Amino acid sequence: MEAEKKAISLLSKLRNELQTDKPIIPLVEKFADTDIWNQYLEHQQSLVSESDGKPRWFYSPWLFVECYMYRRIHEAVIQSPPIDDFDVFKESKEQNFFESQESIIALGTHLQELLKTIEDLDENNLKNEFFKLLQISLWGNKCDLSLSSGNTSSQKTNIINSLEQFKPFILVNDMEHLWSLLSNRKKTRGKGTVSRVDIVLDNSGFELVTDFILADFLLSSKLATEVHFYGKTIPWFVSDTTIHDFNWLIEQVKHSNHKHLSKCGVDWENYIKMGRWVYHDHIFWTLPHEFCAMSQVAPDLYAELQKAHLILFKGDLNYRKLTGDRKWEFTIPFRQALNGFHPAPLCSIRTLKAEIQVGLQPGQGEQLTASDPSWLTTGKYGVFQFDGPL
Ligand SMILES: O=P(O)(O)OC[C@H]1O[C@](O)(CO)[C@@H](O)[C@@H]1O
Ligand SMILES: [Mn+2]
Numbered sequence: 001m002e003a004e005k006k007a008i009s010l011l012s013k014l015r016n017e018l019q020t021d022k023p024i025i026p027l028v029e030k031f032a033d034t035d036i037w038n039q040y041l042e043h044q045q046s047l048v049s050e051s052d053g054k055p056r057w058f059y060s061p062w063l064f065v066e067c068y069m070y071r072r073i074h075e076a077v078i079q080s081p082p083i084d085d086f087d088v089f090k091e092s093k094e095q096n097f098f099e100s101q102e103s104i105i106a107l108g109t110h111l112q113e114l115l116k117t118i119e120d121l122d123e124n125n126l127k128n129e130f131f132k133l134l135q136i137s138l139w140g141n142k143c144d145l146s147l148s149s150g151n152t153s154s155q156k157t158n159i160i161n162s163l164e165q166f167k168p169f170i171l172v173n174d175m176e177h178l179w180s181l182l183s184n185r186k187k188t189r190g191k192g193t194v195s196r197v198d199i200v201l202d203n204s205g206f207e208l209v210t211d212f213i214l215a216d217f218l219l220s221s222k223l224a225t226e227v228h229f230y231g232k233t234i235p236w237f238v239s240d241t242t243i244h245d246f247n248w249l250i251e252q253v254k255h256s257n258h259k260h261l262s263k264c265g266v267d268w269e270n271y272i273k274m275g276r277w278v279y280h281d282h283i284f285w286t287l288p289h290e291f292c293a294m295s296q297v298a299p300d301l302y303a304e305l306q307k308a309h310l311i312l313f314k315g316d317l318n319y320r321k322l323t324g325d326r327k328w329e330f331t332i333p334f335r336q337a338l339n340g341f342h343p344a345p346l347c348s349i350r351t352l353k354a355e356i357q358v359g360l361q362p363g364q365g366e367q368l369t370a371s372d373p374s375w376l377t378t379g380k381y382g383v384f385q386f387d388g389p390l
Pocket of ligand 1: 066141202203237314315316318351353354
């Protein structure tokens with residue numbers, strides 16, 4: 001109880017600092033990333049020209065203060081042993097999973113039915129199934145909890161039946177490039193060679209299930225031979241996946257009463273045991289840095305990503321970090337916004353929740369603003385935005 005009181009008082013202090021636009025202060029508790037964070041704060045400070053020279057909550061870049069807020073929430077917890085491994089968002093993440101049960105069962109059933117005949121599917125049918133599962137993973141990204149301020153944001157209807165209806169809301173659709181890349185590699189790779197797809201995960205709960213279904217399909221269709229996942233080391237943007245969420249979800253699925261779903265769980269656990277699915281942690285994902293800084297700030301992570309044949313970046317926050325969260329013109333090419341970040345061919349799979357979008361056709365953004373003024377922030381629109389081999 002003493003520890004809880006302490007954490008709550010630290011969180012109240014944080015809320016007060018935020019609401020009254022206090023200066024951003026350094027982190028105090030020693031943790032793996034504390035020094036890098038504090039260096040970054042100093043760098044932000046050097047950019048401020050006002051009289052007292054301190055970055056403040058209301059006047060600093062949103063990406064930076066938003067990341068800082070989640071890092072400070074974590075600091076309040078690690079300063080309060082013995083509850084220092086408490087995940088303040090655990091309950092809402094689990095609730096999202098349970099409330100999406102029907103939809104999850106529908107997806108598990110779809111996958112298991114598909115796997116029965118996957119060996120006999122012709123190229124075209126395989127491609128159609130690939131596109132379906134990509135779109136399911138895209139719309140799965142609607143269900144994050146930070147957009148709904150932590151309120152329930154589960155998937156209640158069977159998403160597979162809605163894919164055609166949602167298609168007009170895909171603003172950039174590079175799915176064909178993903179197919180060409182993976183199917184050409186499948187045809188040309190020699191026996192025993194690897195095709196590796198890396199997925200930089202976003203939200204746990206329903207979205208993570210859609211990512212697992214896609215990852216299972218990639219292996220079962222032989223479009224990939226290995227899938228590597230990247231999660232967050234600390235609770236992040238409410239619903240982001242940690243190793244605990246990753247393992248918890250597979251356990252839940254495995255112990256489901258539904259035979260198709262539990263089969264999924266058994267297979268997924270086996271993939272992990274066999275090293276065909278690999279989970280990676282890295283503190284870089286919970287730093288405020290944009291991805292073009294990765295090769296300098298986290299060269300080991302950059303080198304790991306370079307081993308992939310394709311990297312899928314899930315979600316809105318990853319898109320903001322890919323593009324540096326700048327006020328780009330809507331028509332600027334995606335590659336230009338990536339600013340040199342190119343560990344391997346990559347694709348952002350993201351529903352739009354923040355006011356940034358690049359790579360649109362001339363006039364497309366203006367047209368959307370006229371017909372649907374909040375198009376950038378509601379999660380109603382989505383993109384598959386690809387940046388191919390250099
Ligand atoms: O889970 P996602 O798709 O990264 O969405 C998180 C997004 O939600 C917000 O926290 C609130 O809109 C954004 O700052 C952030 O980009
Ligand atoms: Mn998220």
